[in-house]
Ligand SMILES: O=C(O)CCC(=O)C(=O)O
C-alpha cells in the first residue's frame with residue numbers, strides 16, 4: 001500500500017473512531033425528525049467539501065438553527081421585537097442571545113412567590129453515567145396553557161390549581177420564546193399543520209448560597225433553552241462557546257470527555273467562552289467574555305448541530321440532530337444571595 005493511501009485511510013479511520021466516541025456522548029436519535037427532513041439533505045450536500053469524510057456536521061443553517069433574522073445578526077448587534085425588549089447576539093457557536101426585559105418585575109415576583117408558597121423539591125445530584133451534579137438547588141414545574149391550539153387539555157394536577165398566576169406567566173413566556181426563537185423549519189411545518197417539536201413546562205429553580213450545577217449539556221432533545229434570571233443573580237458559564245473575533249476557543253478545541261469529573265478544567269471563567277453574571281457581580285471585568293444581566297433578563301441558546309451522512313455507511317449514524325458540545329454550560333456556585341431562574345425548553349419530537 002502506498003504511504004499516501006495508507007495515510008488517507010488512517011486519517012479517515014481516526015475520524016470515524018473519533019466521531020463514534022463523540023457520538024456515543026452527544027448523539028440523540030430522532031427518527032421522526034430525520035424522516036421529515038430527509039429531503040433537505042441534498043441542500044446540505046452541496047456545501048460539503050468532497051474528501052474522505054463520509055459525513056459532515058453542519059453548525060449553521062440547518063433545521064435546528066435560530067430563525068434567519070436572528071442567525072444573520074453580528075455579535076453585539078441588537079434587535080427590538082417588542083417595546084422595551086431587546087435581543088443582543090452574544091456568541092456564534094453555540095448561538096447565544098441575550099434578551100433584555102424578557103419579563104416584567106410583577107411577573108418575576110409572582111413566579112417566585114407562587115413557587116415559594118407551593119414548595120419546591122430538592123434537585124440534588126442526578127444519577128447517570130454522565131456527570132451531572134446539582135447542589136443546594138430546588139425545583140418546581142409550571143404547566144403553561146397550550147400555545148398552539150385553543151383546546152387546552154385540562155388534566156389538572158394540584159400544581160396548576162395552586163399556581164394560577166404562574167401558569168399565565170408561563171404561557172406568555174412560552175409563547176414569546178416560540179415567537180422569537182423557534183427555528184424557521186418548525187415554523188414552516190407548523191404553518192402546514194405539523195408540530196414537530198414540543199414545549200416543556202416552565203421549570204423554576206432556586207439555588208441556596210453555595211448552590212451550583214456542574215457542566216452539562218441540556219440533552220433530552222432540547223434544541224432550544226430560554227433561561228430567565230428572576231432575581232438578578234446569574235452565573236451561567238459556557239466554557240467552550242466561541243465569541244467571534246476572540247483568539248481563544250478556536251476550532252482547535254477537542255470535544256471534552258463528559259464522563260470525566262473535570263470537564264472544562266483547562267478553561268478559565270471570565271477569559272474563555274462566555275459567562276453571564278449579575279449586574280452587581282464584581283468578580284469579572286465586563287468584556288465580550290463577560291456579560292452582565294439584570295432581573296427579568298433572559299438568555300436563549302441552541303444546543304444541537306446537524307449531522308449529514310452522505311452515503312448511508314452503517315458505521316456512521318444517519319442524518320439528523322447531534323448535540324453541539326460547545327453548548328455545554330454550568331451554573332456557577334452561588335455567592336451571598338440565593339439565585340432564582342426559570343427555564344423554558346423546546347424539544348424536537350423523537
Ligand atoms: O443555573 C444556571 O445558571 C444554569 C442552569 C442550567 O443549566 C439548567 O437548569 O439546565
Ligand SMILES: [Fe+2]
Nearest residue numbers: 216217218329
Ligand atoms: Fe443547563
